Amino acid sequence: MARTQALEADAALTAGITAAGDTILGALDTAQASVQRRFQFVPAMAMRVSPQGLARLQSLPNVVSIEPDAPAPVPEPVVTAPEAGSALPDSPSVFAELIGASVPWGAGYTGSGWYVAILDTGIRPTHTFFSGKTIVEACFSAQANCPNSQTTMYGAGAAAHYPSSYSGWDHGTHVSGIAAGRDMTTYCGVAKQASILAINVFSKINDGTLWVGTYSSDQIAGLEYIYSLRNTYSIGAVNMSLGGGAYNAYCDSAAIKASIDNLAAVNIAVAIASGNNYYTRYISGPACVSTAVSVGASSSSDVEGSFSNYHPALLDLFAPGVAVTSSTADSDFSFEAWNGTSMATPHVAGAWTLLRQRYPTRSVPQILGAVQAAGQAVTLKAGDLAGGSVRRIALNTLFATQVNPVAAVNSLLLN
Structure with missing residues (x-):
């Protein structure tokens, strides 16, 4: 149009x-x-x-x-003993390499000219991991905690993260780095030359402890803002490393589904974390929306993270989410390794942006079908043996036609 x-x-x-x-x-x-x-x-x-x-x-x-509009906390990074098959990487590039990002990079698909939208707790834009990037900022806060002390703010500084005294304060900086971080040396996220739409959809909560929470209404406002920008920026995907609850069936009655559907109608996927509750037959909302792309966490050896919520029919993809190193907001140079489906989801959002750069007219179902068909098998944790067909995203197969081409990929993407 x-x-x-x-x-x-x-x-x-x-x-x-x-x-x-x-x-x-x-x-x-x-x-x-x-x-x-x-x-x-x-x-x-x-x-x-x-x-x-x-x-x-x-x-x-x-x-x-x-429906109620109550704040949900950040899915905090999981602190666990070393997961099966995990190894602490020495740079964020390790996991971008694990999903085969070097293949599209080598073919010229780095996300340049595209944007990844991150709905999270804001961003530290001065971090070296975002050097040279355009960062478009906005804030939607039901508690009027945007930097202008209002419920809505646009422009430079709008997505500023909250003070470190609030639990979850720099979650968005870590997530953004995985999706699109790029240092001038060796570190990089998946869509390493993409720009970022950083949208803070959290509010300060003080109920005896200090934490940040996100309201569904602010998530919808953020998704609407992205939809309004669809003809201004080339938007590859949306990342929502947030949510809560336990669902064993699609939650399509939720109001947020309409916003996800609007974006899907213009070929923009919304990748959402499945949650870190150790569930074996449930995932969190809004990942349970049928038109979202729900993401669980796997290790560097393609073993499901013990904490990762799973459902054989509701979970769409796995991506690396165990001991993933990325930027934090402690300083302009700080990095930490975190565990969580929050870390897995931006791998998918970044990868989706590279796929959109290569196949800009393909629909969300077309790309999802191709990604699932080309994916790498994941060893499931105990209790998750039913089904077992959910796969880890693998860009090398999708971009390198000489590497074990998959018929479904060819029919969905290459024709």
């Missing part, structure tokens, strides 16, 4: 959603409800309601569903 047509379609969609929202608000007493956030591209809004307001909303025929 041409840019002008896209803008016209967006305006029409927003007008329809606004009118529908106004109708609902018109049926409520102002004492019963207050609007926290309205959306442009999905028919939903975030509201604070009284018990009477909730009852009134439940009675309205044009209200399809109501």
Whole structure:
């Protein structure tokens, strides 16, 4: 769709959603409800309601569903004994190499001219791992913790991370480095020359302890912002190393699905971490949305991480997530090795960006099918033996037609 047509379609969609929202608000007493956030591209809004307001909303025929909007903490890096088959890498490049990134790099696909969108706790943009990159920043915080003390902020400094006294404060800096980090020496993330859309979707929570939490409404706002930029930047994929809960079936009733679907409709995948709860038959939300790309963690020897949430039907891919070294926000030069599905997911987002650079018109299902067909088998942990067909992403097979070409890859991508 041409840019002008896209803008016209967006305006029409927003007008329809606004009118529908106004109708609902018109049926409520102002004492019963207050609007926290309205959306442009999905028919939903975030509201604070009284018990009477909730009852009134439940009675309205044009209200399809109501869900709580409560903060979920960062999936903190897992501290464990060394995992089976894991080895502490001496640079972040080790894991980019493990998924075969050197093959697309050698063919000229490094992510140059493309962006990876990171919805997380913000970023330390001055870190050397982001040297020379364009970083587009935004913030959506239900608790009005953006640097401007508002619930929304755009522009330089908007995605600043919170103080180190808050648990999870520099999670986004680590995740961003895995997806698109690049130093001037030997370190690099997967899409090493891609730029970054850094979007802070967390708020400060003080309930006796200090931590950062993300509201679904802020996640939707972040996804909508990315969707609004689709004709401004070439966006390879979205990374969401966040979530919570336990699901053994698709959670497609969640309001966030509409935002994920909007991005999928314009060929932008949303990769989401499956969670670090050691589950053997469940994954977290919103990874449980059927149109998301759900990601579990594996080691450098392709053994499933003990902490990684797994479901044989709901999990889409594995990626390295054990002892993964990347940038931290302690200083402009600091690196640490962390464990987590949060570390696995940006491997997929970065890899997806390289695939989009090579195949810019391919759909999310086409690329996912090819990646799954070309993937490397992963040894599952005890309790995860059912199914066992979920594979680790392997870029070398997808980009090197001389290396064991897979028929499904050829039919999905190369034709």
